[in-house]
Amino acid sequence: MTRYLLPAIALAILMITGASQAQEITTEDEIQMQQCIETVHDIQSSGEDVSLSECIGAASRVCMDAPGGMTTVGMTSCTMRENAWWDQYLNFLYQDLKDTRTKEEFALLRDAQRAWITFRDSDCSFTYEVWKEGTIRSNMYASCVLDKTANRAIELAQYVDWSNM
Template structure:
């Protein structure tokens, strides 16, 4: 019963999303939608890598006893989120009122999110 309800919700959400060929987006609306999807994918990847980085920092803290790595990583992530959102608002607001504004914002969010994901991956690869 619960599975059926979840499948219906998922189907409804998919039906609500416009069908756009992002390989051949021609209109500004299509480009905005595709850029938003790219950001959503980058954000999902960031969240997956963040989870691993956070777990690693907690593990390091446990190993060294009383460590501060997780607290510092969390503070850095929160500061980065504030920076990312402010930077992308700044970049997008240069086009305030224009139909390209969502594309500019999503493109910025994607680029900064992918860069942060790379930083967190480097942390995970660091021997320690």
């Protein structure tokens, strides 16, 4: 139980310090992510082998270039803000698959998604615990959640693409 409590405490500290406002997806984040995805799709359509994984970090890097973005709280906030975008995208793809797959297929996806959430949370809690002695722990935890969420969204996007073939 403690392993799940530590990241929750880190998130609570960010909320108290005002970083929670940075978790909201901004218009700039939307533009940055949409441009990245469109660029990847354009490159893919020209026959080059490039993945949407190239877009992981696109919005958070821009955010970190802003004033205060390179502080510990700033970096974590920027990462969490981009994670919110990927999470929203993941949920959109999940809903699309719910609407287009058979009941049996979707039941398997639902079970897999629940297991994946448990894995992501446990794995990132481990990352937080490993770095518990340093101020970087919140950055490491946020980066873990972003990476896993974005990669899961990319996996679901492939299923949506295959469904449309």
